[in-house]
Amino acid sequence: MKYLIDTHVCLWAVAESHKLSSTVKDILENPEHIILYSQVSLFEIAIKFKTGKLPDFKITLDEFNIVLQQKGFTFQPLTNEHLSFPAMSLCIGLCCGKDIAVSKIQLLKNHHYKSYIKANGQMC
Secondary structure, eight states: OEEEEOHHHHHHHHHOGGGSOHHHHHHHHOTTSEEEEEHHHHHHHHHHHHTTSOTTOOSOHHHHHHHHHHTTOEEEOOOGGGOSHHHHHHHHHHHHTOOOHHHHHHHHHTTTOSEEEOTTSOBO
């Protein structure tokens, strides 16, 4: 089964796994699951870092990307197929600092992932 994890799950899986729910931990640790993380999450981390919202983030995005891959997660690049109206709403939401959860979920539902895992364990 394929799962796309959100930005907080990416961050917490690397540095603060105690914040992940047991449901999310079980999914991430199941070798039968394909765990994807999006280029959009890396973009969001870069914005959070530049705006001071991640003061403890001490590695580069390239290093973070390597750590995620070492954990067995698969990088999901942004492609032209993703540049639909919901994707553009997502990018606008990110650039304006707005709450983008709804736009992100709409985007992902259009791209054939089994589920989108949010940091609180909710699956969409």
